[in-house]
Amino acid sequence: xxxxxxxxxxxxxxxxxxxxxxxxxxxxxxxxxxxxxxxxxxxxxxxxxxxxxxxxxxxxxxxxxxxxxxxxxxxxxxxxxxxxxxxxxxxxxxxxxxxxxxxxxxxxxxxxxxxxxxxxxxxxxxxxxxxxxxxxxxxxxxxxxxxxxxxxxxxxxxxxxxxxxxxxxxxxxxxxxxxxxxxxxxxxxxxxxxxxxxxxxxxxxxxxxxxxxxxxxxxxxxxxxxxxxxxxxxxxxxxxxxxxxxxxxxxxxxxxxxxxxxxxxxxxxxxxxxxxxxxxxxxxxxxxxxxxxxxxxxxxxxxxxxxxxxxxxxxxxxxxxxxxxxxxxxxxxxxxxxxxxxxxxxxxxxxxxxxxxxxxxxxxxxxxxxxxxxxxxxxxxxxxxxxxxxxxxxxxxxxxxxxxxxxxxxxxxxxxxxxxxxxxxxxxxxxxxxxxxxxxxxxxxxxxxxxxxxxxxxxxxxxxxxxxxxxxxxxxxxxxxxxxxxxxxxxxxxxxxxxxxxxxxxxxxxxxxxxxxxxxxxxxxxxxxxxxxxxxxxxxxxxxxxxxxxxxxxxxxxxxxxxxxxxxxxxxxxxxxxxxxxxxxxxxxxxxxxxxxxxxxxxxxxxxxx
Amino acid sequence: xxxxxxxxxxxxxxxxxxxxxxxxxxxxxxxxxxxxxxxxxxxxxxxxxxxxxxxxxxxxxxxxxxxxxxxxxxxxxxxxxxxxxxxxxxxxxxxxxxxxxxxxxxxxxxxxxxxxxxxxxxxxxxxxxxxxxxxxxxxxxxxxxxxxxxxxxxxxxxxxxxxxxxxxxxxxxxxxxxxxxxxxxxxxxxxxxxxxxxxxxxxxxxxxxxxxxxxxxxxxxxxxxxxxxxxxxxxxxxxx
Numbered sequence: 001x002x003x004x005x006x007x008x009x010x011x012x013x014x015x016x017x018x019x020x021x022x023x024x025x026x027x028x029x030x031x032x033x034x035x036x037x038x039x040x041x042x043x044x045x046x047x048x049x050x051x052x053x054x055x056x057x058x059x060x061x062x063x064x065x066x067x068x069x070x071x072x073x074x075x076x077x078x079x080x081x082x083x084x085x086x087x088x089x090x091x092x093x094x095x096x097x098x099x100x101x102x103x104x105x106x107x108x109x110x111x112x113x114x115x116x117x118x119x120x121x122x123x124x125x126x127x128x129x130x131x132x133x134x135x136x137x138x139x140x141x142x143x144x145x146x147x148x149x150x151x152x153x154x155x156x157x158x159x160x161x162x163x164x165x166x167x168x169x170x171x172x173x174x175x176x177x178x179x180x181x182x183x184x185x186x187x188x189x190x191x192x193x194x195x196x197x198x199x200x201x202x203x204x205x206x207x208x209x210x211x212x213x214x215x216x217x218x219x220x221x222x223x224x225x226x227x228x229x230x231x232x233x234x235x236x237x238x239x240x241x242x243x244x245x246x247x248x249x250x251x252x253x254x255x256x257x258x259x260x261x262x263x264x265x266x267x268x269x270x271x272x273x274x275x276x277x278x279x280x281x282x283x284x285x286x287x288x289x290x291x292x293x294x295x296x297x298x299x300x301x302x303x304x305x306x307x308x309x310x311x312x313x314x315x316x317x318x319x320x321x322x323x324x325x326x327x328x329x330x331x332x333x334x335x336x337x338x339x340x341x342x343x344x345x346x347x348x349x350x351x352x353x354x355x356x357x358x359x360x361x362x363x364x365x366x367x368x369x370x371x372x373x374x375x376x377x378x379x380x381x382x383x384x385x386x387x388x389x390x391x392x393x394x395x396x397x398x399x400x401x402x403x404x405x406x407x408x409x410x411x412x413x414x415x416x417x418x419x420x421x422x423x424x425x426x427x428x429x430x431x432x433x434x435x436x437x438x439x440x441x442x443x444x445x446x447x448x449x450x451x452x453x454x455x456x457x458x459x460x461x462x463x464x465x466x467x468x469x470x471x472x473x474x475x476x477x478x479x480x481x482x483x484x485x486x487x488x489x490x491x492x493x494x495x496x497x498x499x500x501x502x503x504x505x506x507x508x509x510x511x512x513x514x515x516x517x518x519x520x521x522x523x524x525x526x527x528x529x530x531x532x533x534x535x536x537x538x539x540x541x542x543x544x545x546x547x548x549x550x551x552x553x554x555x556x557x558x559x560x561x562x563x564x565x566x567x568x569x570x571x572x573x574x575x576x577x578x579x580x581x582x583x584x585x586x587x588x589x590x591x592x593x594x595x596x597x598x599x600x601x602x603x604x605x606x607x608x609x610x
Numbered sequence: 611x612x613x614x615x616x617x618x619x620x621x622x623x624x625x626x627x628x629x630x631x632x633x634x635x636x637x638x639x640x641x642x643x644x645x646x647x648x649x650x651x652x653x654x655x656x657x658x659x660x661x662x663x664x665x666x667x668x669x670x671x672x673x674x675x676x677x678x679x680x681x682x683x684x685x686x687x688x689x690x691x692x693x694x695x696x697x698x699x700x701x702x703x704x705x706x707x708x709x710x711x712x713x714x715x716x717x718x719x720x721x722x723x724x725x726x727x728x729x730x731x732x733x734x735x736x737x738x739x740x741x742x743x744x745x746x747x748x749x750x751x752x753x754x755x756x757x758x759x760x761x762x763x764x765x766x767x768x769x770x771x772x773x774x775x776x777x778x779x780x781x782x783x784x785x786x787x788x789x790x791x792x793x794x795x796x797x798x799x800x801x802x803x804x805x806x807x808x809x810x811x812x813x814x815x816x817x818x819x820x821x822x823x824x825x826x827x828x829x830x831x832x833x834x835x836x837x838x839x840x841x842x843x844x845x846x847x848x849x850x
Contacts (some may be wrong), residue, residue, distance in 0.1 A: 168715070175701045177711050182699035185661060187716025187764070213611030 004263070010140030012262045013255070018146050018215065020254020021153035025208040026231030027238065028160060029081075029201025036197045037176035040293030040416055041083050043104040044228025046111035051077045051206025052121055052219040056126055066128060070152060070526060073210045074203040080111070081202020086197045091600055098363060101419060103550055103558065103599045105365075108224060115221045117586070122221040124215040149211045156207055157247060160200065164243070167252050169196055177241060205231075225545050226270065229427060232420060233277045237475025239287020240416075248289065271431045272451060274598030277424045281417060282409055289427045325470055329463040330492035336579070337466050341534075343575030345527050350554040350566040351476055353522035355553075358561020359484070359492035360513045362410065365419050366426020367524065368547035369406070372433060374399040374525025375532035375543065376440060380450040382533075389454045399525025404517040411513045426548055434540040452533045460534070469530060476523050477563050483519070484563070492516055493561075506539045546588065553595045559605025570603070613641045613672075614658070614799050615691075615768055620669030622655050629655045630666060631823045637768060640788065642800040644682040644810040644831070646840075647820035654696065656820070657772050660801070661693055662686045674767070687716040692766035698757040702746025706737055709745045709756055713763030723763070732760045733792060751782045758789050762796070766772050769793060771802040775809060787813050811835045 033041045048246045054076035058069040088103040130148070134141040164170040169192075176183040176193045184190055212227070213219040234253050234507060238245025253273060261270040270310045313321075325344075331338045349371055378395035382388050406429070410421035433440045440446065451460035452468065479572065483489055494502040495509045503509055530540050554573050558565025577590050598605075615637040622630040629652045637643045637677045647653045658664035660671060662683040662766065671679045678686055687693075692713065701709050714723045731738040732753050740748065745756055754774065761769045774790065775783045783806070791813055794800050804810035811817055818829035819840065827839060834840055 170721075171704075171711065172715060174704060175708075175715075178701045178703055182695055182701065183712070184683050185665065185687070185695055185699075186712045186760075187684040187714075189682075189684050382802060416740045449649050 007262050008140050009262070010138055011294075012258045014140065014142055014146055016258030017251060018120055018149050018254070019258065020251035021150050022211050022215070023230050023234050023251075023253050024250025025153055025204045025211070026117070026227060027234035027250045028050065028157065028243055030205045031233045031235045031238065031241055031243050031246035032173070032197045033201050034179075034235065035243070036173060036414075037089065037100070037194055039089070039100045039104070040202065040232065040419060041084070041104050041198075042101065042228060043088070043108035043111060044201065044231060045226070046108040046115075047077055047080050047202045047205040048083075048209040048212075048227050049115055049219075049221055049224045050111060051209030052126070052213045053115055053209075053221070054206060055210035055213055056119075056124055056219055059128055059438035060124075060126060070210065073206045073371070074156075077206020078199040078203040080206070081200070082195050082199040083325055084202070085198035088596060089198070090191060091299045098419075099599050099603055100418070103596055106592040106595035106599065108228070109546075109549065110596070112152050112221065113586060113589040113592065114582050115264035116588075121221060123218050123276030126217060126219050128217075130216050145215060146214035149215055152207065152211060158441060160204065160243075163200065164267060165308055169193070173197055176232075178253075187445045227408050227430060229270075229423070230273055232423075233273045233280075235287075236277055236280045236420065237286075239290050242287060242289060245287055245289045247288070252288070256297065256480040257592045259490075267435055268431075270427070270436065274424050274428045274431065275422070275487035278428070281413065281424075285413075285417065287456055297554070322470075322474055326467065334462045337462050339575055339578040340579070341462075341466045343571050344466075344473050344567075345531055346364055346554060346574035347473050347567040348469070348476060348527035348530075348549065349551045350558065350570050351480055351563055352475070352520040352527070353551050354521045354555045354558065354561055354563065354566045355480060356513075356516050357555055358559075359489065359496055360509075360516045361496035362407070362418055362422065362513070362517075362559075363552070364407075364422040364426075364548070365545075365552060366422040366429075366548055367420035367423070368545070369426040370399050370403045370524035371528030371531065371547065372429055372538075372540075372543040373402055374404075374528030375538050376433060376446065377525065379446045379532045379538060380439070382450045383446070383448065388452060388533060389448055392526060392533075395529040396522045396525040399528070400518040403521030403525070404514050407517050408510075408514070411510050419423070426545070429571065430540050430544065440540070443540065444578035445537055446532075447537050447540075449532050449536045449538065451536065452530070465534060470529070472526065473567060476526075477567060480519075480523075480563050484561075488515070490510075492562050530559060549595070550591055553598065555589060557594075557598055557605055564603055611671045612639050613637065614641075614674060615801065616672040617656070618662070618672065620659055620671065621665035622652070622664065622666045624655075628670075629823050630659070631827055632669070633658065633820070633823070634669075635640040635818055635825070638800050638815075639767075640794070640797055640799055642802070642813055644814040644817045645801070645803045645820060646805070646807045646810065647803075648805065648816060650822070651820045652821055652823045654772060657693075657770055657803055660686075660691065660770055660803075661698075672833050675775040684716050687764060690762035690765075690767035692764040692769045694754075694757045694761050694769060694774055697776065698753050700745040700753055700756055702758075703744060705726055705742050706745055706756055707747075709760050710737075710763050713760035714765075717764060722765075726763055726765060733762070733796065734759050750778055751785055754782070754786055755776070755789060756767045758793055759806050762793060762798070766798055768801060771800060773805065774801060774848040775804065775806055783809060795814050807840055808835065811840075 026044065028042060030044055033039060037285060051073050055069055058064045058072050084107050088107045089100050091102060092099050130144045137315050166173060172183060172188045172193050176190060177186060180190060180494040203539050230253065234249035237252055238249030253276065256276055257269055261269055265499045328340050349367065353364060353367045374395045377398040381394055382391035406425050410418060410425065413421045434443055451457060452465060459465055491512050495505045495512055528543065551572065554569045555566055557573060558569035573594060577587060613636040617633060617635040619632040619634050620630050621628065621632060624690065633656065637812060645653055655664060659666050662681050663678045672675055673689055673691065678689060700711060710727060717723065735754060737759055745753065748756065775786050778786060790800060802810060811834055814831040817828065817831050817834045818825050
């Protein structure tokens with residue numbers, strides 16, 4: 001105990017409050033947008049990054065002092081925020097709840113890619129001259145950077161309060177958050193309110209980006225997603241649309257992280273955030289400051305994407321398509337064959353996601369986690385001596401079990417919480433892989449994964465590997481189509497349409513969701529395992545958020561629940577860009593734009609949802 | 611009396627479903643006009659059409675002779691139409707004062723809002739004592755009062771009320787009728803949609819009966835009140 005007590009607790013508290021005040025700035029923006037537009041803005045992390053780089057341009061490239069840099073960063077972030085509302089949100093006109101959420105994922109990818117194009121993918125130093133003194137308090141001390149960040153955050157929060165409670169538009173923002181229809185009938189221009197809120201959130205998020213840069217003396221273009229998640233955890237702690245709650249949630253999260261690092265070490269930093277998130281979702285989904293445990297009812301129970309009649313291509317056309325696909329290696333272009341192998345692996349993953357998204361209505365934003373579990377399971381088992389064929393099957397089975405167990409807490413979530421929950425599960429899997437060094441070799445990754453040989457037959461060279469993957473896609477597509485038209489498939493769709501109604505008819509929805517997840521986990525685990533043997537090297541980042549977003553894009557393009565659609569879309573989204581060098585280089589831009597345009601113009605997918 | 615609001619042969623649709631068939635109505639200045647009808651008769655859609663929340667596919671809506679069809683809601687509110695929405699729809703987490711100020715949100719003459727607040731509070735003295743209270747914590751009758759006062763804060767020529775007595779106890783219904791008379795007494799026309807026909811007709815000057823999207827009966831309130839067909843319209847029996 002002596003060693004714990006002797007830790008510099010004061011310093012950990014100071015850094016917790018300082019980082020927490022930055023999280024609070026992020027969270028306030030997310031909470032405002034959630035309150036007014038009923039939407040989790042996944043582009044909010046990208047706005048943070050944009051803010052950091054606007055700050056770099058002002059403070060370093062132009063050499064401006066901090067008092068001039070902060071307002072310019074706020075202005076830049078405000079413009080980006082308003083732009084997001086105008087380009088991505090307004091045109092959607094509330095067609096369905098998940099549409100704007102997915103659109104913000106697309107915008108976030110585009111903004112991140114733009115930052116990469118302009119400033120490169122490597123971190124940059126952000127030296128801001130600070131006086132050298134520190135104030136000693138007991139055993140610890142506070143420095144000028146701590147004070148600058150804390151004071152800036154407090155001023156920003158005070159400005160927000162002045163806006164919300166002292167201005168006419170601020171009053172309209174609060175009224176709209178309470179009752180949008182009533183506000184409209186008072187003559188409030190809802191578009192103007194939305195844009196104002198996105199602009200304010202953008203300004204605050206951009207300032208947060210600058211402050212983090214000042215704190216660490218460096219800015220990094222690859223942190224958008226992580227910081228967005230932190231903001232999201234903070235609003236879950238504070239209670240989604242609760243602005244003061246978001247501030248409290250941010251500071252609490254900062255303290256938890258800081259103390260957690262003090263006790264367990266810095267490599268677990270992000271794990272604390274997600275442990276808190278899961279705990280909150282399970283125990284107090286309305287936030288720490290809410291009275292009841294009841295979640296606020298969200299109207300959608302299912303996928304909340306509009307259903308449509310799926311296009312059903314005739315059997316002969318499908319057979320023709322498979323035959324044509326089988327002939328691809330005969331074109332004698334190994335690169336094309338490799339690209340198509342990769343595309344069909346995505347198709348396998350997409351078949352899996354479309355099952356759970358299109359049937360039981362769990363639109364997962366963390367599907368890459370299932371691939372990662374399958375990949376690691378098969379890699380580790382076969383390195384330990386298991387034959388590859390057995391490794392693949394075992395990995396798929398492990399993914400089915402583990403994936404279902406992990407997703408189980410998300411089964412009872414609805415609407416936005418499904419997005420948050422699945423995202424968190426995905427991140428936790430990746431963090432566990434990173435931190436469980438004794439099993440997974442941590443950040444070094446797993447080397448020397450045996451090549452694909454099944455019962456002594458070579459499946460690792462280009463052509464056989466392609467045929468194997470194509471074969472798997474066809475088998476699982478047929479299997480799944482059979483399943484969907486069975487009694488089980490109808491039950492799944494009933495759960496998607498209305499979970500509560502299905503339960504009143506005696507359908508235990510968790511059991512059926514578990515079955516769907518198990519089947520989907522098996523398919524996805526297999527896709528991950530095959531990928532691992534092809535790559536021969538994997539690490540915690542091989543299957544990341546971009547993978548998840550790509551799979552989700554494919555599933556939406558194909559039409560939720562539509563098996564044929566998912567395969568066609570995988571070839572279009574995962575295959576096509578690789579055939580054109582420019583598209584492959586700006587992959588994130590392409591995926592982001594594809595997602596954005598898709599949501600805008602074909603929310604039901606190319607072939608309709610099933 | 612000169613008509614303040616005229617609805618000329620509007621046809622409204624929800625997707626492929628037609629909810630108004632050549633509906634025409636008129637609200638004279640300083641009058642109380644009620645629109646009666648059962649469920650799914652098209653009453654609420656009429657309200658939405660007037661407020662610009664759901665534009666009719668054809669026909670016109672005129673305010674003081676000006677065609678306001680298809681205008682965005684904020685512009686219609688500015689032109690002089692306020693609303694007491696169905697179930698009141700107060701901003702429950704905001705104070706009474708802020709609710710009243712929201713009623714004046716669309717006005718251009720912001721300098722006069724303070725004077726109007728005093729005027730409205732003189733009309734509803736009870737609210738003066740409660741200005742700081744959160745609207746959501748008040749009783750149903752008080753909330754109805756806030757909703758009426760909020761509508762008046764827009765300095766409207768016409769207030770549209772959507773089922774103002776819905777969900778209130780019989781005791782409160784009489785109070786609400788008094789409130790409506792008070793509001794009307796300030797020179798504002800009232801257009802109200804109601805299911806409770808006998809109640810609405812007691813204070814109205816003129817009434818219309820809407821059934822499955824068509825006006826089936828209209829006339830001065832006193833005549834309608836005595837008309838046996840009113841009963842028929844509500845029980846779903848055939849009307850003449």
